[in-house]
Amino acid sequence: MKILVGYKRVVDYNVRIQVKPDGTGVVTDGVKLSANPFDDIALEEALRLREKGMAEEVVVVGIGPADLTAHLRNGLAMGANRAIHVQTGDAVSPLTAARTFLKLVEKEQPGLVILGKQAIDDDANQTGQMLAALWDRPQATFASKVEVADGKATVTREVDAGLETIEADLPAVITTDLRLNEPRFIKLPDIMKAKSKPIDVIELGSLGVDAADHIKTTHYAAPPKRSKGVMVKDAAELVAALKQKGLL
Amino acid sequence: MSKILVIAEHLDGKLNGSTARAVSAAAAVKPEAIDVIVLSDAPDAVAAEAAKIDGVSKVLTVARAENAHALAAVLAPQIAKAASGYTHVFAPSTTFGKDLAPRVAALLGVSQVSDVMTVEGPHSFKRPIYAGNAIITVEVDSASIVVATIRTASWAAAASNGSAPVEALSVDATLPSHTRFVGLQQGKSDRPDLQGAPKVVSGGRGVGSKENFDVIYKFADKIGAAVGASRAAVDAGYVPNEMQVGQTGKIIAPELYIAIGISGAIQHLTGIKDAGTIVAINKDGEAPIFEIADIGLVGDLFKILPELEAAL
Numbered sequence: 001m002k003i004l005v006g007y008k009r010v011v012d013y014n015v016r017i018q019v020k021p022d023g024t025g026v027v028t029d030g031v032k033l034s035a036n037p038f039d040d041i042a043l044e045e046a047l048r049l050r051e052k053g054m055a056e057e058v059v060v061v062g063i064g065p066a067d068l069t070a071h072l073r074n075g076l077a078m079g080a081n082r083a084i085h086v087q088t089g090d091a092v093s094p095l096t097a098a099r100t101f102l103k104l105v106e107k108e109q110p111g112l113v114i115l116g117k118q119a120i121d122d123d124a125n126q127t128g129q130m131l132a133a134l135w136d137r138p139q140a141t142f143a144s145k146v147e148v149a150d151g152k153a154t155v156t157r158e159v160d161a162g163l164e165t166i167e168a169d170l171p172a173v174i175t176t177d178l179r180l181n182e183p184r185f186i187k188l189p190d191i192m193k194a195k196s197k198p199i200d201v202i203e204l205g206s207l208g209v210d211a212a213d214h215i216k217t218t219h220y221a222a223p224p225k226r227s228k229g230v231m232v233k234d235a236a237e238l239v240a241a242l243k244q245k246g247l248l
Numbered sequence: 249m250s251k252i253l254v255i256a257e258h259l260d261g262k263l264n265g266s267t268a269r270a271v272s273a274a275a276a277v278k279p280e281a282i283d284v285i286v287l288s289d290a291p292d293a294v295a296a297e298a299a300k301i302d303g304v305s306k307v308l309t310v311a312r313a314e315n316a317h318a319l320a321a322v323l324a325p326q327i328a329k330a331a332s333g334y335t336h337v338f339a340p341s342t343t344f345g346k347d348l349a350p351r352v353a354a355l356l357g358v359s360q361v362s363d364v365m366t367v368e369g370p371h372s373f374k375r376p377i378y379a380g381n382a383i384i385t386v387e388v389d390s391a392s393i394v395v396a397t398i399r400t401a402s403w404a405a406a407a408s409n410g411s412a413p414v415e416a417l418s419v420d421a422t423l424p425s426h427t428r429f430v431g432l433q434q435g436k437s438d439r440p441d442l443q444g445a446p447k448v449v450s451g452g453r454g455v456g457s458k459e460n461f462d463v464i465y466k467f468a469d470k471i472g473a474a475v476g477a478s479r480a481a482v483d484a485g486y487v488p489n490e491m492q493v494g495q496t497g498k499i500i501a502p503e504l505y506i507a508i509g510i511s512g513a514i515q516h517l518t519g520i521k522d523a524g525t526i527v528a529i530n531k532d533g534e535a536p537i538f539e540i541a542d543i544g545l546v547g548d549l550f551k552i553l554p555e556l557e558a559a560l
Contacts, residue, residue, distance in 0.1 A: 013515075017381035026382050094350070095359040122377050123495075124362050129320065129350035138321055138427040141347045144489065154430065158489045159343040160443065160498065161259060165430040166319065172426075178479070178496055179489065214389035215359050221383045223376070226521060229542035235555035238527065238545050247447075247504045247525055248471065248560065 001111035001170075003046040004104060005080065006097075006128075007060040008036040009071040010121040019222045026220060035074060038116025040183040041176040045146060046114050047079045048181065054148045057081045059108065063100055065089050069199060076194035077186045083197070088204035088211075094122075096211045098130035103207045105135060110171060112153065117142050117175040128175035138168030142177040250279035250370050253331055255339040255348065256286045256298050256307075257318075263297040265444040266340030266398075268405035271301050273398040274338050275406065276367035281305040285330055285417070287323050289316040292414075300408040308417040317429035318344055324351035325421040331356060331393065335370070341397035341499075342443070353395035361386055361396040375399070379495040380518040400443065401501035401522045435490050437475075439465075442491065445474035448502040448523075450493055451486070452478035452516075454509020454530060454549060458486045464508060467553050470560060476500070478510045494519035509549050512537025529553075 011017065012032040019026050035043075046058040060075035062068045063086040072083040086100055105113060118125035132139035140146075140155035144163065147154045148170070157164045158177045168174075204211065232238045242248040252274040257264035267284065274282045284298045284307045291309035298307045308330065314322050327348070331337050337352060339345035341363045353360040366374040371388040373396065388394050442448065449471070451464040461481075468475045476493040477486065493500055495515040501522035508529045510516060517540055520526060528541035531548055538544045545552060 011378070016514075017378040019382050026378065093359045095354065095357075098354060118496075120379065120495075123379065124360070125346050126350035126353070126360050126362065129347065130354035132321065133324060133351040133354035136424070138424075139347070139351065140427075141320075142343060157343075159347075159432075160490060162432060162434040162488065162490050164432045167428045167430050169426040179483065213359065214392045215361065216387050216389075217384045218372075218387050219385040221385075223380055223383050223521070226526070226540040226542075228539055229526075229544065231538075231544045231546070234545070234547075235552050236559050238543060239556060239559040241543050242504070242525075242527070245525060 001055045002057045002059065002108060003049060003055045004101070004108060004110045004113045005039070005043045005046045005058060005060050006101070006115035007039045007043060007062050007072065007075045008116070008119050009033050009062065009064060009068060010036045010119055013037055013120055019220050023219045023221060033071070035071065036116050036119045038118060038176050041178070041180050042114040042116050043075055043078055043080060044181045044183040045176060049148060055111070059084060061086065061101065061104060063088060063092050063097055063204065072199055073194050074186060076197040077190045078184065079190070081197065083199040085199050085201045086204050086207070087201055090211065093213045093215065094124045094126035095130055096209060096213065097127045098134055099209045100204065100207060101127070101131045102134045103209060105131070112148070112171060113173045115173065115175050117177055128173050132173040135173070138172040139175070140166055140168050140172060141175040143174050144177050144179045146174060146180065250277050250335045251281045251333065252277060252279045252283070252336040252338060253334040254282060254284045255327060255337065255345065256284050256294060257340055257342060257344045258286065258288065258294040261290070261293045263294050264340070264342070264344070265405055265441070266342050266400045267298060268301050268408070269400040269403040270338045270340045270398040271303055271406045272403040273364055273367060274336070275303045277336065277370050279336070283308055285310065285327065287315045287326060289313050295414045299412040299414050300410050302406045302408065302410045304410055304412040306412050307414045309414060310417050310419050314423050318348070319427050319429060320348040320351045321427040322423050323348055324355055325423060326419045327352045328355035329419045329421045330417060334393065336394040336396065339397050341399050345397045349395055349397050356393055356395060358392050358395055361388065361394065363399040364396050365399050365402040379515055380521065381514070399499060401499045435488050439468065440472065440474040442474045442476050443498055443500060446503045447471055447473035448476050448500060448504070449473045449506045449508065450476035450478065450510060451481055451508050452510030453480035453484065455481060455486060461486050463550065463553050467557060470557055473506070478513070478516050507537055507541070508553070510537055511535045512540070
């Protein structure tokens with residue numbers, strides 16, 4: 001079995017996001033970029049399935065500009081067999097990403113596609129579900145446990161009510177939640193090895209994907225700030241303050 | 249004029265409170281009609297609850313045995329069919345809606361507007377990105393159907409004084425059998441629901457262990473609050489996942505939020521910034537939680553909580 005893994009590059013989760021004063025975007029120049037944390041979890045899960053003998057090949061997929069290569073090399077250093085770089089200079093909506101993955105799925109015929117449940121930049125949480133819809137295959141979103149056997153995946157999902165378990169015939173799309181696994185660290189020798197692993201570069205335009213975006217972002221703003229409040233010195237003062245506000 | 253289809257969320261024959269919040273967002277569009285659709289094997293009780301929500305024009309029920317569990321792959325094709333004639337499809341931005349709505353959107357050939365905070369116009373919305381560190385205004389092409397999830401913490405639930413008619417709808421859609429429900433392990437709790445409770449008490453890493461979390465439960469019960477937790481507390485196994493509050497957990501807006509032993513990582517603050525009053529109790533006076541807390545108290549939670557209980 002082959003596993004495709006979505007591997008998006010985003011602003012590092014430790015960076016304090018600043019909105020540009022003119023409202024045209026957020027500051028990304030000179031800001032540290034990293035793999036989307038949920039995608040590292042997706043890659044880790046794919047690698048573990050390969051190590052258990054459930055898969056032979058793990059392919060990381062990135063959609064983005066020419067300089068995405070270094071990012072994809074990280075995925076290869078973590079352990080993916082090869083990478084596919086779909087090149088575009090344009091912003092990619094979740095629907096365009098899903099349509100792009102569908103083209104790759106038709107070509108690569110994977111048994112599983114594992115994606116992060118959301119990217120921590122646009123927080124859209126759409127691409128996996130959309131790919132599953134367009135592909136007409138099962139989706140198992142927000143996965144915290146994955147077992148693959150007998151042509152199906154049994155997935156435990158983190159839902160508001162607790163933990164839901166579903167069974168999905170393969171091929172299927174899985175999206176990862178935080179507690180699925182802890183991604184491994186990249187070791188120096190693996191970085192060297194990754195240099196010789198193949199990266200296929202495909203122009204997004206050559207895939208015949210409808211990349212029209214019917215949702216436009218017209219303005220960016222900083223969120224309203226909560227002002228710093230008061231400090232109280234003990235439990236009695238706290239209770240008095242809450243009673244005064246009518247909260248107790 | 250706009251016509252909005254709101255997808256009802258329900259479990260065990262009860263309507264989830266997030267549905268009335270999605271209806272509030274729908275009302276902000278000032279549409280000609282708001283219809284709620286209930287997909288279930290036995291929709292009657294849920295439909296009766298939905299019919300009471302103020303502003304609802306009618307409730308549509310789709311009763312099929314396959315709808316016994318909320319599997320997105322099964323529900324989405326039915327909703328995509330039912331959406332014909334509507335200008336908007338709204339679902340709450342809960343794990344139910346987040347799982348389902350993008351599948352509906354893709355079947356309708358559109359991207360989705362995730363986590364709507366405010367409605368600026370029928371095709372214009374504000375939503376958070378970067379864990380709420382930026383708020384964007386998006387414009388949806390006026391010729392496209394709008395599929396959106398509603399950030400429930402941004403919307404008060406519509407009241408329940410209405411009496412909309414309920415109609416059975418038959419939807420001609422072939423349903424897949426490739427996805428099957430196995431089981432749901434639900435947290436058993438007599439405490440208020442975390443997502444709708446007016447008071448929430450949350451514990452973090454500072455609580456120290458699963459056993460120690462009893463002091464949080466005890467205090468919460470004393471003031472009638474729901475109990476939440478930071479990601480650190482869930483990761484450490486102190487409490488189950490459904491209690492997590494934050495960017496990737498639950499986004500809540502209680503009147504009173506008391507954070508105990510929570511340092512206040514930005515991902516956690518994202519989940520509580522719509523709370524009315526935030527109280528922080530932490531032994532580290534430099535903890536970031538104090539930057540946004542309305543009332544802060546520095547000290548040992550194991551000393552302070554008994555004192556609080558005594559002072560109540």
